[in-house]
Amino acid sequence: MQKNNSIELKELSILYNDLKIGLEAVSKVSFDVKNGEFISIVGPSGCGKSTILKVISDTLDLSYSETRGDVKVLGSSPKKAREQRKIGFVFQKPTLLQWRNLEKNVSLPLEIIGLNKAEIKKRVKKLLKMVELEKYASYHPDQLSGGMQQKVSIARALAYDPEILLMDEPFGALDEINRRKMNDELLSVWKETGKTIVFVTHSIEEAIYLSERIIVLTKQPGRIKKIINVDLPYPRKKELGSMKFYKYINQIRSLLENEEEIV
Amino acid sequence: MALSLGVFFIFWELFVKYSDISAIVLVAPSEILPVITNNYDTLLKELKYTSEEVLYGWFWGNLLALLTSIVIFSYKKISDSVISLGVIVNAVPLIALAAILGGFIGTDQNAKTIIVAILCFFPMLIVATTAFKRVNGDYKRLFDSYNSSKPITFIKLIFPASLPAIFTVLKLNVVNAITTAIVSEFFGAHGGIGQFILARKGFYDLPMVWAGIFFIVISGSLFYFTIEIAKRLFIKWN
Ligand SMILES: Nc1ncnc2c1ncn2[C@@H]1O[C@H](COP(=O)(O)OP(=O)(O)OP(=O)(O)O)[C@@H](O)[C@H]1O
Ligand SMILES: [Mg+2]
Numbered sequence: 001m002q003k004n005n006s007i008e009l010k011e012l013s014i015l016y017n018d019l020k021i022g023l024e025a026v027s028k029v030s031f032d033v034k035n036g037e038f039i040s041i042v043g044p045s046g047c048g049k050s051t052i053l054k055v056i057s058d059t060l061d062l063s064y065s066e067t068r069g070d071v072k073v074l075g076s077s078p079k080k081a082r083e084q085r086k087i088g089f090v091f092q093k094p095t096l097l098q099w100r101n102l103e104k105n106v107s108l109p110l111e112i113i114g115l116n117k118a119e120i121k122k123r124v125k126k127l128l129k130m131v132e133l134e135k136y137a138s139y140h141p142d143q144l145s146g147g148m149q150q151k152v153s154i155a156r157a158l159a160y161d162p163e164i165l166l167m168d169e170p171f172g173a174l175d176e177i178n179r180r181k182m183n184d185e186l187l188s189v190w191k192e193t194g195k196t197i198v199f200v201t202h203s204i205e206e207a208i209y210l211s212e213r214i215i216v217l218t219k220q221p222g223r224i225k226k227i228i229n230v231d232l233p234y235p236r237k238k239e240l241g242s243m244k245f246y247k248y249i250n251q252i253r254s255l256l257e258n259e260e261e262i263v
Numbered sequence: 264m265a266l267s268l269g270v271f272f273i274f275w276e277l278f279v280k281y282s283d284i285s286a287i288v289l290v291a292p293s294e295i296l297p298v299i300t301n302n303y304d305t306l307l308k309e310l311k312y313t314s315e316e317v318l319y320g321w322f323w324g325n326l327l328a329l330l331t332s333i334v335i336f337s338y339k340k341i342s343d344s345v346i347s348l349g350v351i352v353n354a355v356p357l358i359a360l361a362a363i364l365g366g367f368i369g370t371d372q373n374a375k376t377i378i379v380a381i382l383c384f385f386p387m388l389i390v391a392t393t394a395f396k397r398v399n400g401d402y403k404r405l406f407d408s409y410n411s412s413k414p415i416t417f418i419k420l421i422f423p424a425s426l427p428a429i430f431t432v433l434k435l436n437v438v439n440a441i442t443t444a445i446v447s448e449f450f451g452a453h454g455g456i457g458q459f460i461l462a463r464k465g466f467y468d469l470p471m472v473w474a475g476i477f478f479i480v481i482s483g484s485l486f487y488f489t490i491e492i493a494k495r496l497f498i499k500w501n
Contacts, residue, residue: 059404082410089408091401098500099423108419109409140500160409 006164006196007033007056011069013221014051018064025051027221028069033164033198038190040199040207043217043225044256049200052222053166056198057089058082074163081164085113088157088195092169094149096141102128102152103137109160127155130189147171147178154189164196172202183209187234204256208248209236216255225255290473298470299477306459310478313444313455316372317486320379321440325433327380328387336395336421337413346396349389357382361447370451375444382443383436390432394425430494437490441483 014026026048033039041049054060055067058078073081081087096105106127110120128134131151141149150170157165171179183206190197201207207214208230216225230248232239239245272292278284279291299306335341361378368374398421406416448457456479463471 054404057404057408059407082408085408085410087408089405091405093401095401095405097420097423099426099498112406112409112411112415112419142500 004035005032005072006035006037006074007198008072009052009056009069010071012052012055012071013068014048014055014060015066015068016064017066022066024221026055027223029217029222029224030069031215031224031227033196036194036196037213038197038199038211039213039215040201040211041215041217042201042204042207042252042256043222044219045202046220047217048220048222049217050168053089053168053198053200056164057087057166059089085109085160086163088160088162088165090150090153090157090165090167090170092172094141094146094153096149096152096156098141101138101140102133102144105141105152106156106159108156113160123159127159130158130192131155131185145178147174147182150174150182151185154186158189158193158195162195164198167197167199169200169202171206179203179206184235184237186210191234204249204252207252208232208245209240214252216252225258228252286469287467290469294470295473295477298474302471302474306456306474306478309454309456309459309475310482312372313441313448313457313479314482316375316379316444316455317437317440320376320444321383321436323376324380324383324440325387325436328384329391329429331384332388332391332395333417336392336417342392342396345389345392349385349393352385352389357385358443358446361443362450365447365450371453372455375447375452375455378447379440379443383440386436386439387429387432390428391425394428395421398424426498430490430498434487434490434494437483437487441479441486445479 009032010030012026012029013024016023016025029048029052041052043049051060055071056073056078058081060067071078074086097108100108103124106124107120110123115123124137125134128137131154133148133151133155136144136148141152144152154170171182174182186197187210189195199207199210211230214228214230216228217223218225228248228251232242232244232248236245276292279289332342332345335345360382364378364381365374368377395417402420402424403416406420411419444455445457445460448455449461452458456475460472460475463469463475
């Protein structure tokens, strides 16, 4: 394990065996994620993107799956990283607890960890401010838009200060304008906190807009097709219509289209 | 609510008055009312007898079922078979048990309470176990990523998420408990509204029978709405 790597995958293969015939979801995938890096994973539906995140976070149900290869997270096993709460997970759906208000949703992981009340209060306040939702602290999730809910779930994932943030299509359900807004906010959170972020998306544009590197996977079983360095300066708002941006879009699109699958 | 009840009674009164329905089948509200006021104490006594069976049976049946489902929830194999058993149990009219169980347990008030408890037990056991198991996927993963212990995950996630389903059965079991108490009183009892109705029917004292039905319907509705209100207090998010 290199010192400046957060995550290292070596020849990772994952097999689901809950069906009669086993299904290979991921096949011999190797890549590293550097400390503080923003990396995206794109690939056809069902190519194993979510599965890879589950393995990294040690939340794959082992009763019906089999993992081969080597996974290191912050120098040790995913299990250890999870037990030390080094990983924050943001899902496609906000996954908020409906019976708790925003404040209590963000404080959930802190309560579980067992922080004292004063410290919890302080942190939650800061986090809600960061995602610009202080005014809504006492609101319940069903009183908020999907975008706002997702911001809460990001704040919640950051609450216990994990070193790695795994995000599985977090803005997939948002409209174009809100998605762009959330992208900018995520980038500012990234800049502010310096977290390592692994981001799964179906949007090529979003991946280019956000990440330093993009991993393109083949269709199921997912293998690495190519890893692309996105050589564009942040903030990338000005780059959106640029020739270079367009070139990246085309490159990734043709990589995916070669798979004869619609993303 | 009160208005629709009023309309219902007026309609009922008019229906009995202007149709030639036999007084053995249906009695007008205007005939029932004086019977109720004249026999208020008797009716109240019988109602109390039945209500105790219903309340205690409902309470213990639900409570024991909840505790049992929490225990078996930790054992995957058992909870899976409880859920598949549920399919069978739900297809069987458990109320038939009321008749059979009476023979085993007896005919006194405690026996009725036990029968009510048993009939409340199974629906709650099955629904609660199923609801606990249904909390899965990303929510489970979320708590795993916090390295949350099983009891904490249960208290903070699985139980509150299952509350809507649990309350649905609590309400269903109100009706279930009342039906069971009355029916098992039909099969022999030392008191209670069911036994009272049966006895009066023997004398063709129809207004009295209806008075009994009235009493149980009204107190049953009160019980039901109490649970409904409790549900709304507990579950604000649904
Ligand atoms: N529990 C499971 N049992 C069997 N097969 C599964 C299971 N979960 C996922 N799979 C299969 O594994 C493959 C990868 O699934 P995964 O969810 O990781 O894909 P994905 O890349 O995240 O797809 P999407 O873009 O649609 O979210 C798919 O073919 C899927 O059908
Ligand atoms: Mg997925």
